[in-house]
Amino acid sequence: AQVNEENLAPRAPVVTIMGHVDHGKTTLLDYLRKTNVTEGEAGGITQHIGAYQARLDGRLITFLDTPGHAAFTEMRARGANVTDITVLVVAADDGVQPQTIEAINHAKSAGTPVIVAVNKIDKEGANPEQVMNQLMAYDLVPEEYGGSTIFVKISAKKGENIEQLLEMILLEADVLELQADPTVPARGSVIEARLDKGRGPVSTVLVQQGTLHVGDPVVVGNTYGRIRTMQNEKGVDLKEAKPATPVQITGLNEVPSAGDRFVVMADEKSARAAGEERAKRAREEVRNAGSVVTLDTLFNTMAEKAMKTVPVVVKADVQGSVEALVGSLKKIEVDGVKVDVVHAAVGAINESDVSLAEASGALILGFNVRPTPFAKNQAQADKIDMRFYSVIYDAIDDVTAAMKGQLE
Numbered sequence: 001a002q003v004n005e006e007n008l009a010p011r012a013p014v015v016t017i018m019g020h021v022d023h024g025k026t027t028l029l030d031y032l033r034k035t036n037v038t039e040g041e042a043g044g045i046t047q048h049i050g051a052y053q054a055r056l057d058g059r060l061i062t063f064l065d066t067p068g069h070a071a072f073t074e075m076r077a078r079g080a081n082v083t084d085i086t087v088l089v090v091a092a093d094d095g096v097q098p099q100t101i102e103a104i105n106h107a108k109s110a111g112t113p114v115i116v117a118v119n120k121i122d123k124e125g126a127n128p129e130q131v132m133n134q135l136m137a138y139d140l141v142p143e144e145y146g147g148s149t150i151f152v153k154i155s156a157k158k159g160e161n162i163e164q165l166l167e168m169i170l171l172e173a174d175v176l177e178l179q180a181d182p183t184v185p186a187r188g189s190v191i192e193a194r195l196d197k198g199r200g201p202v203s204t205v206l207v208q209q210g211t212l213h214v215g216d217p218v219v220v221g222n223t224y225g226r227i228r229t230m231q232n233e234k235g236v237d238l239k240e241a242k243p244a245t246p247v248q249i250t251g252l253n254e255v256p257s258a259g260d261r262f263v264v265m266a267d268e269k270s271a272r273a274a275g276e277e278r279a280k281r282a283r284e285e286v287r288n289a290g291s292v293v294t295l296d297t298l299f300n301t302m303a304e305k306a307m308k309t310v311p312v313v314v315k316a317d318v319q320g321s322v323e324a325l326v327g328s329l330k331k332i333e334v335d336g337v338k339v340d341v342v343h344a345a346v347g348a349i350n351e352s353d354v355s356l357a358e359a360s361g362a363l364i365l366g367f368n369v370r371p372t373p374f375a376k377n378q379a380q381a382d383k384i385d386m387r388f389y390s391v392i393y394d395a396i397d398d399v400t401a402a403m404k405g406q407l408e
């Protein structure tokens with residue numbers, strides 16, 4: 001069931017939309033859904049599904065309807081690299097905000113190209129040029145300023161330049177030369193899943209290789225079953241789904257998790273055996289957890305993994321502290337190993353910080369800030385090491401000592 005070069009065919013790009021609160025992500029997705037998906041379907045019921053496709057000139061684009069940055073990184077942490085392109089929405093009347101920066105760092109850490117949608121250009125006080133200038137500080141340099149980042153000025157509300165945005169996504173997709181082999185047994189990732197009273201576990205999955213068929217025996221994370229029904233985002237029953245197609249499936253024994261991988265097996269018996277084996281291993285992994293980097297184990301982990309950099313996430317109460325801490329951290333070097341600041345921002349340690357730390361194996365350093373209750377629980381569950389300081393020198397000392405294996 002190996003992917004065969006000769007069978008590779010172009011596939012649709014998979015796009016995630018991210019950005020600061022109220023900058024217009026949902027409005028943009030709604031506009032796309034309205035004009036591209038339900039078009040010409042009077043009376044058709046559009047049900048919620050975590051992903052859907054838009055069409056331009058006969059070409060498809062798959063959009064993932066992620067509820068937040070944390071979810072995006074959570075999926076990556078589970079090994080699901082589903083996103084090809086990130087669309088960063090920035091409101092032209094509000095400019096770059098904390099979650100804009102957070103989104104940029106999530107996208108960078110995932111290694112996806114970023115297309116900037118400067119939104120709300122219809123508003124009085126909109127200043128798209130200012131957004132372009134602000135983003136240059138984050139290595140997002142517009143083509144007209146000699147850089148390579150695509151910026152599209154849009155109004156999600158009025159539908160202005162949305163077609164241009166879709167064109168740019170397709171252009172970026174052409175550069176990426178996205179391909180998949182539709183002939184192998186299907187595999188892909190779970191986008192979201194829930195328990196439906198009548199239908200049992202219902203999952204939105206993205207097919208990434210091969211073609212998924214009704215009746216296929218599958219193992220999905222620690223769950224298994226046979227595809228009983230398969231529908232697209234319009235609620236239309238499908239018999240098969242090709243690469244980059246999101247579909248809603250039923251027929252699993254239990255509800256899988258977002259980010260779980262699925263694989264079609266030869267028969268139901270082997271799917272069941274694989275699912276049960278994985279469930280057993282997952283229970284053991286929980287018992288043996290502790291593979292994440294902590295300051296206490298950093299020295300040994302560095303040696304074991306031959307680490308070149310020690311990833312950290314920095315949160316502080318004021319911008320001046322963020323800069324001072326990041327500046328000092330970047331100067332640390334122990335036996336050629338340096339500190340890599342994955343994300344640094346002002347504010348409490350939130351859920352998104354913890355997800356990013358989990359995905360990148362980072363430590364979290366808080367300076368005069370605490371975690372939100374939710375982030376605290378998540379960090380405990382994920383065994384992320386969070387350290388709190390009120391003296392910058394102490395933070396630098398601890399990290400340096402840990403890297404040298406001399407932490408007290």
Ligand code: GTP
Nearest residue numbers: 020021022023024025026027119120123155156157
């Ligand atoms: P969260 O999901 O809460 O992070 O917000 P969001 O990014 O999804 O923003 P949302 O789409 O909810 O838009 C926030 C507000 O901005 C709403 O009142 C929208 O109507 C408005 N809005 C979004 N896009 C535009 C636009 O292009 N022009 C104008 N004038 N208003 C817009």
Ligand code: NA
Nearest residue numbers: 021022023026
């Ligand atoms: Na909103």
Ligand code: MG
Nearest residue numbers: 024025026027
């Ligand atoms: Mg929204």
